[in-house]
Amino acid sequence: MRQLFAPGADALLRLALLTGAACLAALPVVGAGLVRSSYVTGVGVAPAQPVPFSHKHHAGELKIDCRYCHTTVETQATAGIPPTHTCMTCHTQIWSGSDMLEPVRASYAKDQPLVWTRLNKLPGYVYYNHAVHVTNGIGCSTCHGSVTDMQLTYRANAFEMSFCLDCHRNPEKYVRPKDQILNMTWTPPANQATLGPELVHQYHIRGGERLTECGICHR
Amino acid sequence: MSGALNPRAGLLGADEDFASIGRAVTGASARTRSRAWWIAFAGACGLLGVFAAALAWLLLNGVGIWHNNNPVVWALDIVAYDWWIGIACGALLTSATLRLSGAAWRSGIDRIAETTAILAAAAAALYPIIHLGRPWVFYWTLPYPNTLALWPQFRSPLVWDAIDIISFLGVCLGLWYVGLLPDFAALRDRAFEAVQGEIRETDEGRGRRRRSTLLKAQAYGLLALGWRGASTHWERWLLATRTLSGLALVLVVSLQTGASVMLSGSVLPGWHDTLLPVTFLAASLLSGVGVTAALTVLVRRALGLEALITDRHIALLARLMLGLGLASTYCYATEIFSSLLHGDAYDRAVLVRRLSGTHAWAFWLIVVFALLPVQLFWVSKLRRSGLVVALVGLAAAIGSFGDHFMLLVVTLSHDFLPSSAHPYSMGAWGLATLAGSIGLFLALLLLGLRTLPMVSIAETKRFAESHPDGRPSGGPAPTLAETAEAPLWGVSAEFDEAGDLATAVQALKARDFGARIETYGPVPMSRAADLLGRPAGILPLLALGAALAGFAAFMALCLYATGFDYVFDVGGRPRFSWQSFLVPSVSFGTLCGGLATVLALLFQNRLPRLNHPAFAIPGFVRASEDRFFLTLEAAGPRFDPARIEQALARLPEGRPLMVRRVPL
Numbered sequence: 001m002r003q004l005f006a007p008g009a010d011a012l013l014r015l016a017l018l019t020g021a022a023c024l025a026a027l028p029v030v031g032a033g034l035v036r037s038s039y040v041t042g043v044g045v046a047p048a049q050p051v052p053f054s055h056k057h058h059a060g061e062l063k064i065d066c067r068y069c070h071t072t073v074e075t076q077a078t079a080g081i082p083p084t085h086t087c088m089t090c091h092t093q094i095w096s097g098s099d100m101l102e103p104v105r106a107s108y109a110k111d112q113p114l115v116w117t118r119l120n121k122l123p124g125y126v127y128y129n130h131a132v133h134v135t136n137g138i139g140c141s142t143c144h145g146s147v148t149d150m151q152l153t154y155r156a157n158a159f160e161m162s163f164c165l166d167c168h169r170n171p172e173k174y175v176r177p178k179d180q181i182l183n184m185t186w187t188p189p190a191n192q193a194t195l196g197p198e199l200v201h202q203y204h205i206r207g208g209e210r211l212t213e214c215g216i217c218h219r
Numbered sequence: 220m221s222g223a224l225n226p227r228a229g230l231l232g233a234d235e236d237f238a239s240i241g242r243a244v245t246g247a248s249a250r251t252r253s254r255a256w257w258i259a260f261a262g263a264c265g266l267l268g269v270f271a272a273a274l275a276w277l278l279l280n281g282v283g284i285w286h287n288n289n290p291v292v293w294a295l296d297i298v299a300y301d302w303w304i305g306i307a308c309g310a311l312l313t314s315a316t317l318r319l320s321g322a323a324w325r326s327g328i329d330r331i332a333e334t335t336a337i338l339a340a341a342a343a344a345l346y347p348i349i350h351l352g353r354p355w356v357f358y359w360t361l362p363y364p365n366t367l368a369l370w371p372q373f374r375s376p377l378v379w380d381a382i383d384i385i386s387f388l389g390v391c392l393g394l395w396y397v398g399l400l401p402d403f404a405a406l407r408d409r410a411f412e413a414v415q416g417e418i419r420e421t422d423e424g425r426g427r428r429r430r431s432t433l434l435k436a437q438a439y440g441l442l443a444l445g446w447r448g449a450s451t452h453w454e455r456w457l458l459a460t461r462t463l464s465g466l467a468l469v470l471v472v473s474l475q476t477g478a479s480v481m482l483s484g485s486v487l488p489g490w491h492d493t494l495l496p497v498t499f500l501a502a503s504l505l506s507g508v509g510v511t512a513a514l515t516v517l518v519r520r521a522l523g524l525e526a527l528i529t530d531r532h533i534a535l536l537a538r539l540m541l542g543l544g545l546a547s548t549y550c551y552a553t554e555i556f557s558s559l560l561h562g563d564a565y566d567r568a569v570l571v572r573r574l575s576g577t578h579a580w581a582f583w584l585i586v587v588f589a590l591l592p593v594q595l596f597w598v599s600k601l602r603r604s605g606l607v608v609a610l611v612g613l614a615a616a617i618g619s620f621g622d623h624f625m626l627l628v629v630t631l632s633h634d635f636l637p638s639s640a641h642p643y644s645m646g647a648w649g650l651a652t653l654a655g656s657i658g659l660f661l662a663l664l665l666l667g668l669r670t671l672p673m674v675s676i677a678e679t680k681r682f683a684e685s686h687p688d689g690r691p692s693g694g695p696a697p698t699l700a701e702t703a704e705a706p707l708w709g710v711s712a713e714f715d716e717a718g719d720l721a722t723a724v725q726a727l728k729a730r731d732f733g734a735r736i737e738t739y740g741p742v743p744m745s746r747a748a749d750l751l752g753r754p755a756g757i758l759p760l761l762a763l764g765a766a767l768a769g770f771a772a773f774m775a776l777c778l779y780a781t782g783f784d785y786v787f788d789v790g791g792r793p794r795f796s797w798q799s800f801l802v803p804s805v806s807f808g809t810l811c812g813g814l815a816t817v818l819a820l821l822f823q824n825r826l827p828r829l830n831h832p833a834f835a836i837p838g839f840v841r842a843s844e845d846r847f848f849l850t851l852e853a854a855g856p857r858f859d860p861a862r863i864e865q866a867l868a869r870l871p872e873g874r875p876l877m878v879r880r881v882p883l
Binding site for chain 2: 001002003004005006007008009010013017028032035036158160161162165166212
């Protein structure tokens with residue numbers, strides 16, 4: 001045994017070093033990808049619900065107004081989940097014998113609310129107010145996506161802080177005229193660059209400086 | 220030269236030569252296989268257990284268990300952090316300064332000082348993490364592309380601490396590891412000798428081969444990264460260690476004054492003082508040197524290295540402590556005097572609270588443990604007593620804890636408003652955490668004592684006389700089949716003195732043998748390197764460039780983040796507050812410089828290289844002990860081994876002990 005290491009040892013060591021370096025470099029990339037993936041954020045994943053309610057059918061095809069069910073969206077912090085009574089206003093009359101609607105009728109009969117699986121949930125330390133947003137030029141679809149196209153409802157956006165800040169820093173890119181708030185297919189018009197600042201002024205939105213203060217969302 | 224005038228006198232036992240130094244250090248760890256080591260290790264592990272319990276309780280309950288309150292938001296956590304990092308800085312500064320100034324007496328203590336620095340920094344590194352309310356998101360203090368669309372607050376000392384501690388560990392580990400490379404090579408070669416001994420014995424029919432012996436040698440071999448001790452390698456090694464020392468010096472000063480300028484930049488009485496950064500630095504230097512001195516005495520005693528760490532080393536450390544103690548005394552006295560002379564009422568109130576308040580013990584701890592004991596070192600006899608130096612060193616560290624406690628807690632517990640005064644008392648869990656961090660330090664130290672050379676073999680040998688014995692190393696010659704028929708890598712000649720080696724280089728260099736000349740040895744061979752031509756000294760330039768680039772990049776990052784991407788009004792501070800970004804930028808710059816130095820050293824030396832023809836030179840294991848090898852590597856058609864052997868045999872003086880053909 002003339003040498004401590006065989007001639008192949010160097011190749012092995014280099015391979016090990018390169019593998020180690022590659023793993024080290026890959027770790028943050030994989031980590032960053034993972035936290036942004038829909039596996040973690042749940043974007044685009046429609047969870048099982050007690051009743052396969054279709055927003056596309058009700059709000060899209062039948063054109064029922066959002067506020068028919070989400071009654072408090074313009075006045076309160078939460079938009080409101082409709083009680084079973086709201087469903088039964090129609091479904092006592094149509095599809096009243098449908099098997100699919102059996103849980104709804106059972107809920108109505110037992111006077112126990114349907115337990116929906118919640119899609120959008122903010123941390124406890126974030127104070128979000130629907131009324132403030134929808135009465136000041138932010139439409140439903142900006143956060144919730146094109147709900148009227150969703151056969152089963154899924155989360156359209158990961159509500160990470162960067163998502164909120166994107167708009168809070170540049171509200172003029174996202175504000176709409178009042179009559180466009182409920183438009184689920186709204187996209188910024190060609191003149192958003194001139195319209196946006198005007199609307200921001202109209203709504204008395206105090207730009208990035210005020211909207212990015214910590215206390216706006218975290219109290 | 221008379222003994223009294225020789226700056227190297229008394230730094231090494233009279234009988235020590237290359238071989239005995241190497242054996243003393245590489246064999247020293249065997250002495251830790253004792254009952255005392257296990258008892259100490261069990262004690263340290265017990266403290267580690269306390270640490271684990273304290274951390275578990277902390278995770279369950281939050282930082283309230285330390286009794287931190289408002290206004291004493293920084294209590295034992297930051298006190299302990301500052302204390303540990305002070306020790307680390309003091310120790311690293313000692314090692315770096317001694318190397319840069321070329322002081323011969325660094326030989327016995329630089330490894331110990333660097334180890335102290337790393338272990339103390341490791342203990343310190345935990346505190347910024349665990350004192351966060353949610354330690355599991357500690358990475359929020361680092362700038363990384365996140366989903367929050369936020370940057371860390373670069374004006375905050377929390378971010379400085381995170382960058383500082385990473386940089387400190389990086390530079391310090393770099394300096395320590397580069398210094399260790401030749402020592403690991405020595406350990407590898409001694410372990411390989413043991414392997415070869417076992418092989419010989421097995422061949423002769425007695426004894427048996429143990430796998431663990433080979434694994435140990437290969438483990439040290441991996442750590443040594445294939446260090447061969449070639450003269451060009453040594454030259455670059457010298458450059459690299461000096462460069463890293465320079466970077467460490469910058470880092471220490473930036474880190475210590477950065478932390479203290481942050482305090483003195485505030486308006487709080489007791490902090491708002493231009494002298495504070497100096498006081499801070501002097502006190503932590505004293506504690507760092509104190510702990511280094513105590514560990515030096517411990518290592519000397521425990522590993523039986525009295526010949527390498529002599530009374531003179533101990534005495535010089537004692538003198539250093541005395542000097543730093545006097546500097547510290549001057550700083551404290553000036554602070555008190557200036558408070559009395561021109562301080563306002565709040566300043567004087569802080570002084571009174573320091574001297575006689577609830578936490579007056581902290582001030583008197585400084586006086587009794589840090590400032591008074593070092594005065595013993597006016598007496599020459601006490602300077603030479605290992606026990607006294609160790610005790611005074613530890614006392615200095617305890618006194619330094621008092622300093623950090625007084626500075627933070629006494630000032631914070633009262634400010635200008637009577638309503639914001641709130642008493643603070645140390646909680647049991649805070650003390651348990653501190654004890655646990657000491658346990659971590661001790662446990663790592665004990666493991667280090669057992670596995671690593673605690674005295675730098677290479678540095679010690681540089682100051683040793685070699686005692687040539689004129690006997691060839693007796694490595695088995697390659698068989699005729701290996702050399703006669705197979706292609707040759709080159710011809711090697713073994714010498715037992717660097718002088719003979721240089722003479723031979725000089726004689727052979729002029730002639731064209733169709734071969735590349737290289738020398739290998741256990742220490743830097745300056746004469747041979749002069750003759751062979753030193754490698755271009757590009758390494759420090761690379762390090763400087765990387766350091767400047769790192770500094771500029773980090774500063775630009777901070778300015779972009781706070782000035783453009785996320786403008787955030789912190790108490791009306793300016794948009795471009797570049798001053799507050801200096802500390803992390805300098806730290807990051809030194810880290811980049813340090814990494815560049817280590818990588819450049821390895822790249823220029825073409826390391827790691829585990830298998831190399833030079834390792835096949837008969838007796839080459841002693842190139843890390845006490846032998847020098849001259850090799851002529853075949854490089855061209857004119858290469859003729861017989862002609863080279865003839866030339867070597869005809870050298871007028873300093874003939875080689877052994878000339879061998881080396882197979883490829």
